[in-house]
Amino acid sequence: MDSTLRLIATNPLDQLARTIEALLVVANSPLSVADLAEAAEDDPERVETALGLLRERFSERRSGIVIEQVAGGYAFRASREASAACARLFERPIERGLSQAALETLAVVAYLGPCSRPEVARIRGVAADSAVASLVERGLISEAGRENGPGGAVRYRTTPLFERVFGLESLAALPRLDDLGASSAQIRDRLLEVASARAS
């Protein structure tokens, strides 16, 4: 009987890759390379190589689940083409009803954190109590100690969930503030330009 001989090339990292795959399925938050190496009892460099294999295997248009690097680690998520189906079955309580005030407060905490409610209020010009409470309840910010001195106000910083919800590898992935708007000197100069134009 004729039979076709097939050579099955086995990658020595396959077993480690399968272990990592299992760990990421079980986890509900991103796992760092160090976490994965410790759990798999393997070398971090080999883990990174295995992650490279997995990212190729679990990528958009190849699989329904995708590995992404987010919030300082690696995690599974649904592929984007399945998002409509996901939306029909689940809701997104974290982002639902996120107000403009909450977004501005989140921006202050993300860029200047850890910072207290009075600091947020000083920048925004209005009390930030309810916005901060709403963000804490959603798990986007959390307490991070107190300001120095007796009775110091509670300070807040963003959580890994914030980075995950916004799809950021880390806080360093936020755009630089310099790129977002004009500086105070620019604003003052433009004010003076307007005034000169009116005076002439």
Place this chain on the structure above:
Amino acid sequence: MASLIAVSPAPVHELDLDLDAFEGPFDLLLTLLLREELEPSEIDIATIVLAFVEHLAERDEIDLEACGEFLVLVSALLELKARLLFPEEAAELDALEPEEAAEELARRLAEYRLMKEAAVWLAERLAGERDRWFRLGPAPLAPQPERRLAPQERNALATALRALAVPPPAVSLTHMALRFPPVSQFLERFRALLSRRRRFDFESEVLGLSRIEQAVAFLALLELRKAGEVDLSQAAPFGPIRISRSAASEREEGFEPSDSERITTWTARSA
């Protein structure tokens, strides 16, 4: 500031003011204040607020963005004016000069502007990431077991526990039954001694006595000294304590020192 107004075009920009000290658009008023060509104290802020409210009523629609910006600007104006109206109090609060206040106003507006832009970026980012779905279920990481102690032999542990389980030795209560000899006993003894000799060493007299008896003997010595019957001397700390009849006591008793005792006295003093 120009960009700030451009973002929210209508009411703040179009607001024409007719005040006692100024007539013109609101942004020009701000500019003149920042250039210090107008005194903040001459500006009636209540009138500005009324004008804005009337303007809103005429438009028959509420632009929340513009209202928010108006509030920020007016509160900054109010702070500027308050600092100038209360210079002494302002000094205590590390007051700012008008130029610095203007700078501060511009700085705060710029800072708020940046955060507002950052919030816009976050909102856009959130909208762009709406098709990312991931698990948020409650599956916390298992706590890592911490083995701080090295593995132990069961028998060795049992031996150690057995040693700990032994009842502690009974507490000695012997000191509760201590009997103190009466001070009077040593008073009589020392008086009798001094009737025979003019002086003696304390250590040689209490040699062989228990610690308690030595202490009571010392108390008796102090009693004799207090009564003026003896003189005490000690050449150096921890040196021998010498007891001798006091001069008063000798006069009462009519003692005369012998030659040998004179030599002892001289030797003792020389030492």
